[in-house]
Amino acid sequence: MSAEEILSSNEEQYDISQPPFRNKSGYNSRIGIYHSLVKLQTKHEIPTKPDLNTAHFVLSQFPQAHLAVAKTAFVDARTNLRVSYSELRRSAYSLASALFHGLEVRRGDVVFLLSPNSTLYSAICLAVLSVGAVLTTANPINTASEISKQVRDSGAKLAISTPEELHKLVPTGVPTILTSRSSDGRMLSVEELIEGCYDSTELPQVPVAQSDTAAIFYSSGTTGVSKGVVLTHANLISIMRLMFWSADVSGSQDDIFLAFIPMFHIYGFVFFGLGLLCVGITTVLMQKFDFQDMLDAIQKHKVNNVPAVPPVILALVKHSRKARCDLSSLRRMGTGAAPLSKEVALEFRKMFPWVELRQGYGLTESSGGATFFVSDKDAKAHPDSCGKLIPTFSAKVIDTETGKPLPPNKEGELWLKSPTIMKEYLGNLEATSSTIDSEGWLRTGDLSYIDDNGFVHIVERIKELIKHNGYQVAPAELESVLLSHPLIADAAVIPLEDEETGQIPMAYVVRAAGSELSEGQIIEFVAGQVAPYKKVRKVSFIDTIPKSAAGKILRKDLVSQSKFQPVSKL
Numbered sequence: 001m002s003a004e005e006i007l008s009s010n011e012e013q014y015d016i017s018q019p020p021f022r023n024k025s026g027y028n029s030r031i032g033i034y035h036s037l038v039k040l041q042t043k044h045e046i047p048t049k050p051d052l053n054t055a056h057f058v059l060s061q062f063p064q065a066h067l068a069v070a071k072t073a074f075v076d077a078r079t080n081l082r083v084s085y086s087e088l089r090r091s092a093y094s095l096a097s098a099l100f101h102g103l104e105v106r107r108g109d110v111v112f113l114l115s116p117n118s119t120l121y122s123a124i125c126l127a128v129l130s131v132g133a134v135l136t137t138a139n140p141i142n143t144a145s146e147i148s149k150q151v152r153d154s155g156a157k158l159a160i161s162t163p164e165e166l167h168k169l170v171p172t173g174v175p176t177i178l179t180s181r182s183s184d185g186r187m188l189s190v191e192e193l194i195e196g197c198y199d200s201t202e203l204p205q206v207p208v209a210q211s212d213t214a215a216i217f218y219s220s221g222t223t224g225v226s227k228g229v230v231l232t233h234a235n236l237i238s239i240m241r242l243m244f245w246s247a248d249v250s251g252s253q254d255d256i257f258l259a260f261i262p263m264f265h266i267y268g269f270v271f272f273g274l275g276l277l278c279v280g281i282t283t284v285l286m287q288k289f290d291f292q293d294m295l296d297a298i299q300k301h302k303v304n305n306v307p308a309v310p311p312v313i314l315a316l317v318k319h320s321r322k323a324r325c326d327l328s329s330l331r332r333m334g335t336g337a338a339p340l341s342k343e344v345a346l347e348f349r350k351m352f353p354w355v356e357l358r359q360g361y362g363l364t365e366s367s368g369g370a371t372f373f374v375s376d377k378d379a380k381a382h383p384d385s386c387g388k389l390i391p392t393f394s395a396k397v398i399d400t401e402t403g404k405p406l407p408p409n410k411e412g413e414l415w416l417k418s419p420t421i422m423k424e425y426l427g428n429l430e431a432t433s434s435t436i437d438s439e440g441w442l443r444t445g446d447l448s449y450i451d452d453n454g455f456v457h458i459v460e461r462i463k464e465l466i467k468h469n470g471y472q473v474a475p476a477e478l479e480s481v482l483l484s485h486p487l488i489a490d491a492a493v494i495p496l497e498d499e500e501t502g503q504i505p506m507a508y509v510v511r512a513a514g515s516e517l518s519e520g521q522i523i524e525f526v527a528g529q530v531a532p533y534k535k536v537r538k539v540s541f542i543d544t545i546p547k548s549a550a551g552k553i554l555r556k557d558l559v560s561q562s563k564f565q566p567v568s569k570l
């Protein structure tokens with residue numbers, strides 16, 4: 001369904017000026033659907049022009065005044081290098097010309113970007129999208145085999161990599177250019193292409209439809225291993241507009257933001273990679289998170305706004321008193337990607353009474369946004385909620401037993417519909433059809449309820465997913481690594497609650513007969529094959545893995561069992 005179709009079907013079905021919408025929950029009891037009660041003003045409306053390209057849209061949003069006065073778009077927290085809106089636009093233009101005319105990147109070609117946050121990141125994304133190519137990104141700490149898998153699955157034609165991570169791409173054979181100049185000058189780099197002789201005054205004219213694929217982000221979804229989430233230009237343009245709306249309603253238009261949240265995931269991508277550029281704000285960029293560096297950056301650059309994840313909020317509560325730093329410039333903090341405990345939220349507000357704290361909820365499959373708190377007063381009064389549905393969103397809360405939609409205050413699986421919902425999982429019809437139904441409803445795999453006032457509460461995950469530091473870790477992926485060990489007969493991986501990081505992956509292992517494999521050896525074996533945030537950090541040995549009659553691992557039983565075991569974090 002196109003953005004236009006979804007928007008107009010929302011208008012027809014959910015006339016919020018009519019009963020039964022005269023309730024604050026936005027619940028229509030006749031059809032069992034909740035609807036965002038926020039109407040977008042004209043300036044926030046989602047453009048439905050069929051041939052609009054995300055990059056053209058974002059670049060057209062750069063405020064003219066900012067281009068004229070060379071307002072800073074990005075500051076590198078470490079080097080102090082500043083990139084203005086006009087420089088960013090010039091870089092995007094010349095890189096787009098170089099990709100199109102020099103490297104013959106064409107509409108639909110997939111370009112794989114392997115880089116931490118950098119002042120070049122947005123220019124690269126804009127250039128790739130502007131020529132109708134498809135962007136796919138990855139965490140640079142992923143292992144070579146994880147990266148090969150993604151290059152293969154996405155069908156990447158070209159890669160762009162930092163010199164440090166190049167070795168992980170070499171085995172894939174995919175043509176690669178570097179982000180910065182190589183010391184021996186033998187490889188082409190983005191820096192050289194930007195400074196080269198390509199046209200820096202306009203973008204190549206490539207016809208692109210909003211329904212074209214724009215990006216493929218990898219997510220574990222509700223089940224199993226990592227899958228490519230296919231997002232269209234329509235999805236990204238919609239979320240850009242909603243970002244603009246959220247900055248406006250929360251009064252953040254003139255804030256200085258801090259970015260340590262990685263741009264290679266949807267959260268960082270929609271905020272820092274593209275979204276906040278439409279608002280015209282300045283972002284201080286950190287390549288990698290470090291607690292003290294974060295405090296220093298806030299103080300030095302007088303940062304006002306920090307989108308974060310729960311472990312960072314917890315670290316501020318626990319450690320900022322000891323650290324000598326001035327956080328008086330802070331005005332707003334956001335938190336998403338994992339649940340923030342009510343106690344931590346309350347403690348944070350006590351320690352930083354001058355800072356607004358907003359919890360949000362979004363998935364890669366919804367292009368990163370779904371709920372938001374318009375007012376801090378509401379956020380304060382509802383610390384265990386992640387806000388209300390953002391404009392254009394509808395939701396159903398589905399009884400997991402009967403499949404029927406539920407009214408306010410009843411728990412069920414949250415289903416979402418909006419113009420931001422992904423098109424599909426790449427090349428995976430089965431996963432797509434079990435996640436999005438024929439009417440376009442996305443099953444989130446999260447157990448939730450919506451209260452009388454429309455506040456969304458996420459209760460727990462139904463999907464089999466571990467959240468470590470806000471990163472997704474799929475148990476099935478770790479289980480297949482464990483089962484590849486010749487001395488492991490069977491294995492199951494579960495989330496173990498952890499105060500600092502949210503959850504850690506814990507493995508239950510059945511050793512092969514006669515094997516004396518130790519916990520340490522197993523941890524080391526897995527660590528050698530997966531990115532550091534996916535590491536198994538605790539192992540327990542067991543005689544058999546509990547399974548249903550159909551052979552499905554009964555993870556809930558193992559989770560209950562794990563609660564009775566002493567945990568020593570490694």
Ligand SMILES: CC(C)(COP(=O)(O)OP(=O)(O)OC[C@H]1O[C@@H](n2cnc3c(N)ncnc32)[C@H](O)[C@@H]1OP(=O)(O)O)[C@@H](O)C(=O)NCCC(=O)NCCSC(=O)/C=C/c1ccc(O)cc1
Nearest residue numbers: 261265266267289336337360361362368469470471532533
């Ligand atoms: C800032 C965090 C919380 C902490 O950083 P960290 O302390 O460096 O830890 P890492 O988790 O990055 O690193 C894991 C491990 O990798 C190691 N590592 C690190 N960088 C290296 C290196 N370059 N070399 C080698 N080893 C290394 C690091 O030392 C560590 O090792 P270990 O000691 O074994 O735990 C970081 O984890 C982080 O950014 N997490 C956020 C992840 C994230 O963005 N998730 C979003 C997914 S999308 C989504 O859910 C959307 C939500 C959303 C919600 C609401 C909205 O409104 C909108 C959106």
